[in-house]
Amino acid sequence: MxxxxxxxxxxxxxxxxxxxxxxxxxxxxxxxxxxxxxxxxxxxxxxxxxxxxxxxxxxxxxxxxxxxxxxxxxxxxxxxxxxxxxxxxxxxxxxxxxxxxxxxxxxxxxxxxxxxxxxxxxxxxxxxxxxxxxxxxxxxxxxxxxxxxxxxxxxxxxxxxxxxxxxxxxxxxxxxxxxxxxxxxxxxxxxxxxxxxxxxxxxxxxxxxxxxxxxxxxxxxxxxxxxAHTSPLRGEVVGRSPTGGGELSPHPALLRNATLPIKGRVEIPPPAQRIAVARDDAFSFFYPHLAQSWRDAGAELCFFSPLADEAPPEDCDICWLPGGYPELHAGRLSAAQGFIKGLRRFALRGWLHGECGGYMVLGRALIDAAGAAHEMAGLLELETSFAKRKLHLGYRQARLAVDHPLGAVGVRLRGHEFHYATVLREDGAPFALARDAYSDDERPAGLARNGVSGSFFHLMA
The missing domain is CATH 3.40.50.300 (P-loop containing nucleotide triphosphate hydrolases)
Structure with a gap:
């Protein structure tokens, strides 16, 4: 009720x-x-x-x-x-x-x-x-x-x-x-x-x-x-799966060292048992329902602050960098060598994934609104600019192009894109193939390499 x-x-x-x-x-x-x-x-x-x-x-x-x-x-x-x-x-x-x-x-x-x-x-x-x-x-x-x-x-x-x-x-x-x-x-x-x-x-x-x-x-x-005139729900609301058939399952490779219990149907299966999540003014775009569904399935979320020069906890299986406003804090993030070096260490043993702003930080350089270039983690062949702005906005359906903590190749995800950043350079294999709500034309989205991945796609379901 x-x-x-x-x-x-x-x-x-x-x-x-x-x-x-x-x-x-x-x-x-x-x-x-x-x-x-x-x-x-x-x-x-x-x-x-x-x-x-x-x-x-x-x-x-x-x-x-x-x-x-x-x-x-x-x-x-x-x-x-x-x-x-x-x-x-x-x-x-x-x-x-x-x-x-x-x-x-x-x-x-x-x-x-x-x-x-x-x-x-x-x-x-x-x-x-x-x-x-x-x-x-x-x-x-x-x-x-x-x-x-x-x-x-x-x-x-x-x-x-x-x-x-x-x-x-x-x-x-x-x-x-x-x-x-x-x-x-x-x-x-x-x-x-x-x-x-x-x-x-x-x-x-x-x-x-x-x-x-x-x-x-x-x-x-x-x-x-x-x-008070709300019509109460009667039973379970029934609808079709956004994946196009079947339920999502976590990719087996990611659970290699985990004991994560997956019971019943969950919204989005957690990508790992222990998940490090960046959270501060630069990384704040993380859906509450995503966090709750992962916790409901038994995962642990460990938050850390890149702006406070904190590295992702090393006892986690995956590091998740949400979107936010890294373009407004590019100088501080570049100078936060504890954070940057921590990302590089984490990439040697766990999986790193960045959404939108988090994706930009995994690249080699981020150019701020004033045109100044700031060195980022350098884990993906990506350079982005906020000096040259263009609005990218809309729903996206993505199909994983690689085996990933979110699922095996071909698993479909739904979400959206909303940013003003311009990609100056993006070289390598894509994270996913994505299309918007108005076309069946799939295009490469993001990058994935050696356990590091990201794109401008924000995951919802």
Whole structure:
């Protein structure tokens, strides 16, 4: 049974979902409710803010990368011990991509699958009664998705509020509140989205201000009441496997010295018994559901900080370098010789894998935004640049090109890519063959050599 739940959706990106979600989460938390946070889609940064607002670890749910069974299990898990689940959608409510495992990756898929009502935050700047036409279209677009109410955002005046709000209420859809324009409650941003929660100065005060803002302009009790109309899951949610058939199994070579118990079906089998995971401001993009699924299967996660010049623990079987912002810390990482030499030692006996930013650090050089080159670990024939930037964004389906801790050759993985780095040189055998959601054209992705691998692909399922 899932706790009462509500999904915050919108007609498009930049409508105010994150501000409303964080303010609501903190407002409910300080009222004494145990709030379980959820982020729809592949977003690490918002999820970290959710945890700061609620004091509880959240989860990402994505119907393109995850099958329905996994979504149901993760939703049930995050709901345990919670009074209410608040989920933040991504982009527009119905926006996604073709060829997903259980849907198109849209927030609406999650709402429909789990029976979660939607609170629609709608930016009414430049609109009056036309707002009602847009809300009507969204509310009637998919009969499986229930729009429980609307929160108007960027309202210019009382007259503006009445024009838009009364037109929406005439549809029989409640208006839960109206947020005036207020740049004072915004959060700082940079190239991949918000500045990370751990780097945001005075974050707790900012969250309190957001909660005050929401309390002043939104009927929080009405939103809680709307969440009570969640349709509970009945039995196990059934869906097709994103692997294209069968369950993933850990590659036997990786368990050569391990005693890892693999019982039942797990989301993504752990790549080893003891896993060293880099974690700090430079390496922070690591999905909570990934860590939890590996722990559930009996693996141990050992965190270390490259920025603190810590080497990966030598008693681990694999070292996992997640994505993050190494381009902002390239000088410190290059100077952290304890970390760099530790990676080189680890490569002599265990497996090293880097995702996105972690992949860049495994290469020979990383050029920062100012054009300065910084020596990296030199374990892969890779040079990347942040001085010459280009956006790479989208879902990816990858097929392993080598026997790997994540599986044997040919195993399919689902995830995404999101970075601005430019590859200057990339020589060697690929880690995987990958395609996006709009083409069947597979292309080499990343590199793999002598127990060291990586790519810009972020693993989800």
């Amino acid at each position: 899932i706790a009462p739940s509500l999904l915050i959706g919108a007609a498009r990106s930049s409508s105010g979902k994150t501000a409303l979600t964080l303010g609501l989460m903190r407002a409910l938390t300080r009222r004494g409710l145990r709030v379980a946070p959820v982020k729809c889609g592949p977003d690490y940064i918002d999820a970290a803010f959710h945890a700061a607002a609620t004091g509880r670890a959240g989860v990402n749910l994505d119907s393109w990368a995850m099958d329905a069974q996994l979504i149901g299990r993760l939703a049930a898990r995050v709901s345990e011990g919670a009074d209410i689940v608040i989920a933040e959608g991504a982009m527009g409510l119905f926006d996604g991509a073709p060829g997903g495992a259980a849907g198109i990756g849209a927030s609406a898929d999650i709402a429909a699958m789990l029976g979660w009502p939607v609170a629609l935050v709608h930016d009414v700047s430049g609109q009056g009664q036309t707002a009602a036409a847009i809300v009507r279209g969204i509310a009637g677009h998919d009969a499986r998705v229930k729009v429980a109410g609307v929160i108007l955002n960027r309202v210019g005046s009382e007259r503006h509020r009445k024009l838009a709000g009364e037109a929406i209420e005439a549809l029989g859809i409640p208006v839960f509140g109206a947020l005036p324009r207020n740049e004072g409650v915004s959060l700082p941003e940079r190239h991949l989205g918000l500045v990370q929660a751990g780097e945001t100065a005075g974050l707790d005060g900012r969250l309190e201000a957001l909660a005050d803002f929401i309390e002043a302009h939104v009927d929080v009790a009405a939103i809680v009441a709307a969440a």
